[in-house]
Amino acid sequence: MANARERIETLIAEHPVVLFMKGTPQFPQCGFSGQVVQILDYLGAPIHGVNVLEDEEIRQGVKEFANWPTIPQLYIKGEFVGGADIAREMFQSGELASALADAGVDLKSKAKV
Numbered sequence: 001m002a003n004a005r006e007r008i009e010t011l012i013a014e015h016p017v018v019l020f021m022k023g024t025p026q027f028p029q030c031g032f033s034g035q036v037v038q039i040l041d042y043l044g045a046p047i048h049g050v051n052v053l054e055d056e057e058i059r060q061g062v063k064e065f066a067n068w069p070t071i072p073q074l075y076i077k078g079e080f081v082g083g084a085d086i087a088r089e090m091f092q093s094g095e096l097a098s099a100l101a102d103a104g105v106d107l108k109s110k111a112k113v
């Protein structure tokens, strides 16, 4: 998994918000992935989606990398946040908005009104 690890490290270093997901932000192909996209869209966060359905090496690699068995997987500024349940809980408590703001993620004005 050395190659997968390097690719994952590069992705999470280069993009402030990375969502390893099934499908794309425009066309999620699983409800769990779709939920996280909806939350991030609502908050106005830019999403770099990585479609694991098109990349088996990444699909398995991210599970090993974060020691987390499922997709979706959300990273903010290179830090693993969690999957759909955690994203939803953090959204509801306001922690996700804070985490994005603290990380300096450029949120669209929609999220601030």
Ligand SMILES: N[C@@H](CCC(=O)N[C@@H](CS)C(=O)NCC(=O)O)C(=O)O
Residues within 6 Å of the ligand: 022, 030, 032, 059, 069, 070, 071, 072, 082, 083, 084, 085, 086
């Ligand atoms: N409770 C999980 C739901 C995600 C989940 O169960 N994902 C499954 C079905 S999409 C998964 O990734 N299975 C392994 C795989 O498809 O590689 C979360 O909070 O993210």
Ligand code: FES
Residues within 6 Å of the ligand: 022, 029, 030, 031, 032
């Ligand atoms: S693809 Fe079936 S639950 Fe995600």
